[in-house]
Amino acid sequence: MQKNIKNTRINKLMAISVTGLALGGFALAGCSATAEEELTVTDPWVRSEAGDMTAMFGEIENTTGSDLLIDSIETEVADTVEMHEMVEDDSGNMIMQEIEGGFTIPAGETLVLEPGGDHFMFMGLHDELLAGDTVTVTVHFDEGEPLTIEATVKDFPGGNEPYGDEHDEHGGDHDSDEHGDDHDHDDSGDH
Amino acid sequence: MAESGSPSRRQFLLGGAAAATAGVAIGIGADRAVLAAQSAAEAPHGETVEPFFGAHQAGIATDAQAYATLLAFDLREETDKAALRRMMSILTDDAARLTQGIPALADSEPELALHPARLTITFGFGPEFVTRAEGSAPAWLAPLPSFRIDALQEEYSHGDFFVQVASDDPTTAAHAVRMIVKDTRGFAAPRWQQRGFRHSHGTFKPGVTMRNLFGQVDGTGNTVPGTDDFDYVVWSNDGWLAGGTSLVLRRIRMDLDTWDHVGRSDRELSVGRRLDNGAPLTGEEEHDALDLSATDAGGRPVIPPYAHARRARSDDPRERIFRRGYNYDDPPEGGGDENSGQLFMSFQADVDAQFVPLQRRLEELDLLNLWTTPIGSSVFAIPPGCQEGGYVGETLLE
Numbered sequence: 001m002q003k004n005i006k007n008t009r010i011n012k013l014m015a016i017s018v019t020g021l022a023l024g025g026f027a028l029a030g031c032s033a034t035a036e037e038e039l040t041v042t043d044p045w046v047r048s049e050a051g052d053m054t055a056m057f058g059e060i061e062n063t064t065g066s067d068l069l070i071d072s073i074e075t076e077v078a079d080t081v082e083m084h085e086m087v088e089d090d091s092g093n094m095i096m097q098e099i100e101g102g103f104t105i106p107a108g109e110t111l112v113l114e115p116g117g118d119h120f121m122f123m124g125l126h127d128e129l130l131a132g133d134t135v136t137v138t139v140h141f142d143e144g145e146p147l148t149i150e151a152t153v154k155d156f157p158g159g160n161e162p163y164g165d166e167h168d169e170h171g172g173d174h175d176s177d178e179h180g181d182d183h184d185h186d187d188s189g190d191h
Numbered sequence: 192m193a194e195s196g197s198p199s200r201r202q203f204l205l206g207g208a209a210a211a212t213a214g215v216a217i218g219i220g221a222d223r224a225v226l227a228a229q230s231a232a233e234a235p236h237g238e239t240v241e242p243f244f245g246a247h248q249a250g251i252a253t254d255a256q257a258y259a260t261l262l263a264f265d266l267r268e269e270t271d272k273a274a275l276r277r278m279m280s281i282l283t284d285d286a287a288r289l290t291q292g293i294p295a296l297a298d299s300e301p302e303l304a305l306h307p308a309r310l311t312i313t314f315g316f317g318p319e320f321v322t323r324a325e326g327s328a329p330a331w332l333a334p335l336p337s338f339r340i341d342a343l344q345e346e347y348s349h350g351d352f353f354v355q356v357a358s359d360d361p362t363t364a365a366h367a368v369r370m371i372v373k374d375t376r377g378f379a380a381p382r383w384q385q386r387g388f389r390h391s392h393g394t395f396k397p398g399v400t401m402r403n404l405f406g407q408v409d410g411t412g413n414t415v416p417g418t419d420d421f422d423y424v425v426w427s428n429d430g431w432l433a434g435g436t437s438l439v440l441r442r443i444r445m446d447l448d449t450w451d452h453v454g455r456s457d458r459e460l461s462v463g464r465r466l467d468n469g470a471p472l473t474g475e476e477e478h479d480a481l482d483l484s485a486t487d488a489g490g491r492p493v494i495p496p497y498a499h500a501r502r503a504r505s506d507d508p509r510e511r512i513f514r515r516g517y518n519y520d521d522p523p524e525g526g527g528d529e530n531s532g533q534l535f536m537s538f539q540a541d542v543d544a545q546f547v548p549l550q551r552r553l554e555e556l557d558l559l560n561l562w563t564t565p566i567g568s569s570v571f572a573i574p575p576g577c578q579e580g581g582y583v584g585e586t587l588l589e
Binding site for chain 2: 043045047048057115130131132133152154155156157
């Protein structure tokens with residue numbers, strides 16, 4: 001049986017639920033019937049972080065039949081949440097920037113949030129986020145009820161996301177002022 | 192050496208044994224057909240899975256996979272009970288996915304997860320883990336009593352947290368190890384890693400007793416998974432450990448250089464079993480019962496007093512263990528020309544009642560002690576399995 005990774009995740013993870021982990025992906029608590037029935041969230045996770053900023057990843061599938069525009073995102077663990085995309089700068093390097101007007105999820109399509117690609121950026125973390133914790137994130141659309149996501153916090157050293165003011169090569173230690181002290185998270189794992 | 196009618200070199204290279212048995216002159220096209228037929232007959236086993244959820248953890252009663260990596264960690268100072276809950280939730284999720292051929296959450300090499308080849312990931316707890324969990328440890332969860340045959344090295348011994356990763360595919364196992372290490376290191380520091388192997392998948396039928404690097408059929412007396420006797424020998428009924436068991440891991444150095452000097456007959460006498468099929472010297476087949484009272488024409492016991500098989504057995508049915516070890520063959524150290532042995536692993540409900548008396552008898556007398564030296568030793572509590580929605584260790588941590 002040939003397996004496609006993405007399909008495997010979506011189809012088979014339905015069967016795997018660990019307390020507060022994968023199950024969280026489908027716990028759309030506090031939503032209207034619209035969001036509950038017509039959005040599927042798969043494998044939501046947030047990178048553990050002792051510093052000021054981190055990011056959330058996962059997949060949101062829009063089966064509502066109409067396009068969705070994400071208006072804003074909030075979480076109790078950070079001051080603000082921005083929607084970031086990766087774009088090519090003038091020198092051909094991929095850099096991260098806030099997307100104009102927010103993510104659109106066309107009808108029938110899936111918004112894939114992944115390290116090195118689109119992601120939800122948490123700014124102004126209130127407390128250290130520890131691996132194994134669960135973070136509640138509320139996604140507001142331009143119309144309709146909000147979507148509540150329970151995301152698992154995981155240690156993750158990869159997915160460097162350079163900003164426009166960085167010129168070092170990929171894979172380096174992105175130790176910039178923009179990142180504050182968030183580069184510390186991956187070195188020792190020592191919380 | 193080329194005789195008339197013998198298969199050509201090219202047939203060996205392309206078609207192998209099947210081409211040779213066909214006994215016909217075949218060209219390239221036919222060779223390819225043979226290859227295609229072979230690959231159709233032998234389906235790849237990469238997607239074979241072992242169940243993860245259940246009353247017991249997988250990787251114990253599971254027919255032993257070809258490769259195992261054993262890992263021990265020391266908990267970080269700040270890792271408390273709440274942190275252990277988070278750690279075991281994350282690691283259970285990793286294991287539940289990876290063993291079913293699904294990439295772990297945040298898996299940076301997802302393609303390496305798709306072919307589990309019977310991957311199992313099994314967790315164990317050392318004494319310090321239970322202390323941090325504020326639980327009560329069974330009396331046996333401690334370093335074994337010292338045996339005078341031991342020459343233990345710290346770097347192969349003990350630990351707070353244990354993981355066995357086993358698969359029929361070493362690449363899959365390596366990826367699973369990497370994922371477990373990445374998700375454990377926030378909570379615990381690596382202490383040691385030991386790798387072992389058995390006969391490869393497909394070399395023998397499942398369930399065939401392995402051979403060790405002395406050439407001996409090793410583990411014949413094992414209780415059989417799936418039987419009441421296995422359940423009696425292996426699974427604990429005790430508190431949070433009910434449905435779990437204990438692991439004794441001994442790294443046993445086997446001195447192949449001095450073993451080389453031992454003749455075949457003495458090699459058989461040292462164990463009390465034949466080398467060709469593992470049968471007792473008093474029998475014909477591997478699983479024939481030992482006849483410990485049989486004597487030769489001179490009145491001497493056929494199975495000598497010092498034979499390993501005689502010394503290892505007990506009349507007390509409780510003094511038995513389930514063995515599931517692996518061979519090791521690491522690069523030589525310190526100017527030697529070999530560094531081989533066995534990762535002796537035994538599972539039993541109670542270490543003190545089952546393993547220790549057996550080991551005491553072997554310490555007192557066992558000719559194999561001449562060529563073997565325990566150089567590492569660990570004891571871990573192996574908690575029960577969990578159901579979907581739960582996590583391994585919840586009976587201790589909740």
